[in-house]
Amino acid sequence: MGLFAVCLSGCNGTQSALDVHGASAIHLKHLMLLVIWVCALVWLTVMVVLAYALLRKRRVAAEVNAGADNRATVIVSAAVGATALIIAGLTVASFYTTRLIDGDGDAAMTIAVKGEQWWWRVTYMRDGTPDFETANEIHIPVGRTVLLQLESADVVHSFWVPSLAGKQDLVPGRTNTLALRAETPGVYRGQCAEFCGIQHSHMAMSVIADDAVSFERWLADQSAESLKPAEPEATAGQAVFLGKPCAACHRVRGTPSAGTTGPDLTHVGSRDTIGAGLMERTRGSLAAWIADPQTIKPGNNMPMVPLTSDELRAVSAYMESLK
Amino acid sequence: MADGAPRKDLRDTALDSAELDRHLTSIWHTRGGLWAAVSTVDHKIIGRRYIITAFVFLFMGGVLSLLMRLQLSQPEARFIGPDRYNQIFTMHGTNMMFLFAVPVMEAMAVYLVPLMVGTRNIAFPRLNAFSYWMFLAGGILLWVAFAIDTGPDVGWFAYVPLAGPQYGTGKRADIWAQMITFTEISALCVAVELVVTIFKQRAPGMSLDRIPLFVWSMLVTSFLVILAMPAIMIASSSLILDRLVGTHFFNPAEGGDVLLWQHLFWFFGHPEVYIIFLPAVGMASTIVATFTGRPVFGYLAMVMALISTGVLAFGLWVHHMFVAGLPRLGESFFTASSMAIAVPAGLQIFCWLATLWMGRPVFKTPLLFVVGFIITFVVGGMTGVMVASVPFDTQVHDTYFVVAHFHYVLIGGAVFPLLGAIYYWFPKITGRMMSETLGRWVFALIFAGFHLTFFPMHILGLAGMPRRVYTYQPELPWSGLNMMVSLSALVLASGFLLFAIDIFRSARNGPAAGSNPWGAATLEWATASPPRCYNFRRMPVVYSGEPLWTEDELQVASGLRVDRRELLVTAVVAATPQARESSVPHSIWPLWAAVATSIVLIWSIFTPWAVVWGSIPVAVALTGWFWPKGAPEEES
Numbered sequence: 012m013g014l015f016a017v018c019l020s021g022c023n024g025t026q027s028a029l030d031v032h033g034a035s036a037i038h039l040k041h042l043m044l045l046v047i048w049v050c051a052l053v054w055l056t057v058m059v060v061l062a063y064a065l066l067r068k069r070r071v072a073a074e075v076n077a078g079a080d081n082r083a084t085v086i087v088s089a090a091v092g093a094t095a096l097i098i099a100g101l102t103v104a105s106f107y108t109t110r111l112i113d114g115d116g117d118a119a120m121t122i123a124v125k126g127e128q129w130w131w132r133v134t135y136m137r138d139g140t141p142d143f144e145t146a147n148e149i150h151i152p153v154g155r156t157v158l159l160q161l162e163s164a165d166v167v168h169s170f171w172v173p174s175l176a177g178k179q180d181l182v183p184g185r186t187n188t189l190a191l192r193a194e195t196p197g198v199y200r201g202q203c204a205e206f207c208g209i210q211h212s213h214m215a216m217s218v219i220a221d222d223a224v225s226f227e228r229w230l231a232d233q234s235a236e237s238l239k240p241a242e243p244e245a246t247a248g249q250a251v252f253l254g255k256p257c258a259a260c261h262r263v264r265g266t267p268s269a270g271t272t273g274p275d276l277t278h279v280g281s282r283d284t285i286g287a288g289l290m291e292r293t294r295g296s297l298a299a300w301i302a303d304p305q306t307i308k309p310g311n312n313m314p315m316v317p318l319t320s321d322e323l324r325a326v327s328a329y330m331e332s333l334k
Numbered sequence: 335m336a337d338g339a340p341r342k343d344l345r346d347t348a349l350d351s352a353e354l355d356r357h358l359t360s361i362w363h364t365r366g367g368l369w370a371a372v373s374t375v376d377h378k379i380i381g382r383r384y385i386i387t388a389f390v391f392l393f394m395g396g397v398l399s400l401l402m403r404l405q406l407s408q409p410e411a412r413f414i415g416p417d418r419y420n421q422i423f424t425m426h427g428t429n430m431m432f433l434f435a436v437p438v439m440e441a442m443a444v445y446l447v448p449l450m451v452g453t454r455n456i457a458f459p460r461l462n463a464f465s466y467w468m469f470l471a472g473g474i475l476l477w478v479a480f481a482i483d484t485g486p487d488v489g490w491f492a493y494v495p496l497a498g499p500q501y502g503t504g505k506r507a508d509i510w511a512q513m514i515t516f517t518e519i520s521a522l523c524v525a526v527e528l529v530v531t532i533f534k535q536r537a538p539g540m541s542l543d544r545i546p547l548f549v550w551s552m553l554v555t556s557f558l559v560i561l562a563m564p565a566i567m568i569a570s571s572s573l574i575l576d577r578l579v580g581t582h583f584f585n586p587a588e589g590g591d592v593l594l595w596q597h598l599f600w601f602f603g604h605p606e607v608y609i610i611f612l613p614a615v616g617m618a619s620t621i622v623a624t625f626t627g628r629p630v631f632g633y634l635a636m637v638m639a640l641i642s643t644g645v646l647a648f649g650l651w652v653h654h655m656f657v658a659g660l661p662r663l664g665e666s667f668f669t670a671s672s673m674a675i676a677v678p679a680g681l682q683i684f685c686w687l688a689t690l691w692m693g694r695p696v697f698k699t700p701l702l703f704v705v706g707f708i709i710t711f712v713v714g715g716m717t718g719v720m721v722a723s724v725p726f727d728t729q730v731h732d733t734y735f736v737v738a739h740f741h742y743v744l745i746g747g748a749v750f751p752l753l754g755a756i757y758y759w760f761p762k763i764t765g766r767m768m769s770e771t772l773g774r775w776v777f778a779l780i781f782a783g784f785h786l787t788f789f790p791m792h793i794l795g796l797a798g799m800p801r802r803v804y805t806y807q808p809e810l811p812w813s814g815l816n817m818m819v820s821l822s823a824l825v826l827a828s829g830f831l832l833f834a835i836d837i838f839r840s841a842r843n844g845p846a847a848g849s850n851p852w853g854a855a856t857l858e859w860a861t862a863s864p865p866r867c868y869n870f871r872r873m874p875v876v877y878s879g880e881p882l883w884t885e886d887e888l889q890v891a892s893g894l895r896v897d898r899r900e901l902l903v904t905a906v907v908a909a910t911p912q913a914r915e916s917s918v919p920h921s922i923w924p925l926w927a928a929v930a931t932s933i934v935l936i937w938s939i940f941t942p943w944a945v946v947w948g949s950i951p952v953a954v955a956l957t958g959w960f961w962p963k964g965a966p967e968e969e970s
Contacts, residue, residue, distance in 0.1 A: 027796065043726055050717075083691070105724065179728070185593075
């Protein structure tokens with residue numbers, strides 16, 4: 012228990028139920044600490060009684076007698092009563108927390124999140140219709156409640172960003188919702204929590220809580236069509252992208268590419284990571300990914316497209332330029 | 335069949351002990367040779383096989399867990415690829431739940447219950463033989479599939495659509511679903527045998543309030559099996575139909591429902607936990623009584639706790655689906671019911687504490703394991719209360735916190751008492767004692783190894799590590815604890831290895847045990863160790879719940895015929911004698927029936943016509959099995 016207590020105060024990280032920055036997660040942490048401490052106390056009490064029962068000195072001729080049995084009946088009954096009371100108390104605390112979380116106010120905006128093997132399709136809505144699509148990184152305004160509409164394209168997934176809120180499954184044939192509200196700006200990591208196949212381990216996402224000004228700017232940037240490549244290498248890359256099978260699965264708005272199987276790449280150069288949170292987005296990691304996605308993330312749905320080294324460099328430069 | 339066939343209608347009243355032993359041996363004996371070995375219906379031989387097979391599966395499952403710990407010891411390790419890893423964790427869960435935990439508890443009961451209630455064989459002995467062969471065939475199917483890279487890779491819960499026809503390509507999910515059918519058939523067979531044995535074959539005088547607590551726990555467990563297993567058989571059969579003939583039970587695009595699978599699976603899956611846990615509770619009670627030298631405090635309360643746990647077990651399944659998006663009100667109900675089960679669990683803990691307090695504990699290995707069980711299981715119960723709360727669960731569901739929780743419950747709550755039970759009953763089964771010195775080392779290694787392995791997983795889960803991942807990224811702060819867990823797993827494994835060594839050594843060279851080495855109170859200790867093929871020379875009669883403590887010499891009932899396998903049938907409540915009943919002789923047909931059934935089940939993975947053509951050999955085998963013997967039960 013000592014180890015546990017140290018960690019409760021000291022565990023940091025961007026993906027932790029104990030390092031909380033969202034309204035729900037804060038309520039949940041309070042509940043968790045309450046329940047953990049109550050249970051720890053009960054456990055300690057039981058252990059003390061157990062130790063004494065095992066090690067206490069016994070009189071030589073202690074026989075089973077009715078007096079001892081009667082006393083034990085009273086004590087055991089009291090202990091059962093206490094258990095029931097503690098359990099009832101914790102149940103009420105649990106219900107209370109559920110109400111606190113549900114009562115988090117009306118949502119400022121709605122974002123549709125679709126789980127796919129093994130990435131997250133994120134669609135921002137404007138006036139109830141889809142505005143633009145992105146992947147794996149969800150920007151939200153800090154201090155505002157955002158409602159996620161969770162659906163699945165294939166198998167069951169689960170959306171979990173522990174620093175902000177508890178998890179919610181994405182179930183085929185259903186639409187679930189989850190309210191998020193970040194109280195402090197920052198990047199909060201999460202990942203799929205329901206086993207969803209061969210690359211379940213590499214299906215991460217992040218929620219980025221921006222202040223109001225940055226969020227509006229980001230929204231405007233993402234809503235726009237892709238930037239025209241300025242450098243010659245990027246221009247060559249665009250030609251390769253459109254000429255090779257890439258465009259069959261990926262869309263870059265403002266170009267003829269219109270595939271919807273894979274993530275929308277219109278502003279891929281503005282994202283922090285690629286491969287569903289697998290690698291930091293750099294020119295090098297983009298090239299590595301495009302060259303051989305199956306070694307980096309075995310079993311994922313992106314095939315290896317044979318490219319010459321010049322083509323590879325050009326495509327990576329083009330991706331990088333899609334800010 | 336017996337040499338020098340006894341005169342018809344010869345009764346045990348007419349014979350002295352030596353004469354009676356000779357007659358009973360000739361009628362109950364299992365001869366040497368392979369044919370006789372596979373035809374036997376002796377519950378002790380079948381029970382022993384069952385226990386050994388289940389422990390072999392335990393060790394194989396343990397090796398899988400070490401492979402997983404190797405892969406997880408470092409971030410982004412490449413020891414095992416994702417495809418193999420997913421098979422390994424699926425195999426580990428499936429193997430431990432379906433091929434070890436449930437069968438080993440039933441196996442212990444197959445061996446012990448007839449002895450503890452004072453009868454000569456289990457009810458439906460041929461069904462018992464059949465159930466073992468089905469269990470073995472299911473286990474072989476699963477492991478052979480794994481060996482040829484067709485092991486299931488969809489998790490032991492096989493959620494659709496991942497396990498459905500569209501995403502679960504190949505035969506991997508079919509292997510899983512059909513393996514379920516094998517083990518459920520065997521579990522259901524044993525459950526029915528146990529219910530009938532316990533209700534109808536108890537020693538005269540063993541009224542309901544004198545049944546040993548282990549036997550009570552097996553009775554409740556058997557009812558849980560009978561009520562819970564059909565749900566999983568419906569689920570796995572529907573899955574096979576979806577995959578094989580294109581039904582759409584679980585396909586939302588065609589009006590099916592994904593959550594239907596989860597409901598059916600957990601309606602079985604949660605009682606499953608108690609199917610494993612309740613027998614362990616019975617073992618713990620037995621050991622506590624023997625090593626404190628007094629009956630367990632609060633017999634009636636203990637029985638009521640067993641029964642209410644069994645009832646509540648069916649009202650909890652939704653707590654496995656708290657994040658699936660069900661209505662809030664329903665979830666609140668299941669929070670309350672999941673919390674409520676802590677009350678009967680607590681009651682049992684308090685009764686053991688009171689027994690230990692008032693008795694005189696003798697610290698032999700079995701009691702050490704029970705003390706370890708109490709320490710560990712209470713932690714598992716506490717984390718159980720935590721995951722019962724919907725809001726708490728949304729943060730820990732499907733994380734390593736839950737992995738820690740259920741290993742505390744299943745290893746701490748079931749395997750610890752089971753190991754204690756092996757140390758306790760090994761002398762009865764083999765006639766030899768296990769080593770007390772090694773036993774202490776085994777306990778220390780397993781207890782320390784267990785906590786060092788599984789406690790840190792709570793913290794990993796709270797720190798955000800999900801379950802069922804084959805790796806994690808280096809920037810996540812989990813590597814230190816994962817390395818610690820992996821190293822600790824070696825300590826735990828060494829404990830189990832030492833346990834195996836102790837078993838082999840003691841089975842060959844252990845000191846002779848005598849009939850009652852612990853001075854225990856229940857009937858299995860009233861006969862030789864190991865028991866003769868007929869269990870008891872004369873049928874014991876009991877006048878209390880602890881016959882060997884309260885009676886100087888056991889009284890016996892007589893008048894049974896010795897020219898056939900006769901045993902006593904008694905009344906359900908008061909166990910007053912009602913009839914003499916003959917128990918069936920050995921037969922090869924249960925084996926053939928199991929072979930024929932296995933062929934149908936495995937063949938049907940490939941074509942639905944298997945069910946049509948495969949039913950012919952099944953019919954032949956069953957005809958042989960039930961062929962009239964020409965010895966009517968006229969006078970019973």
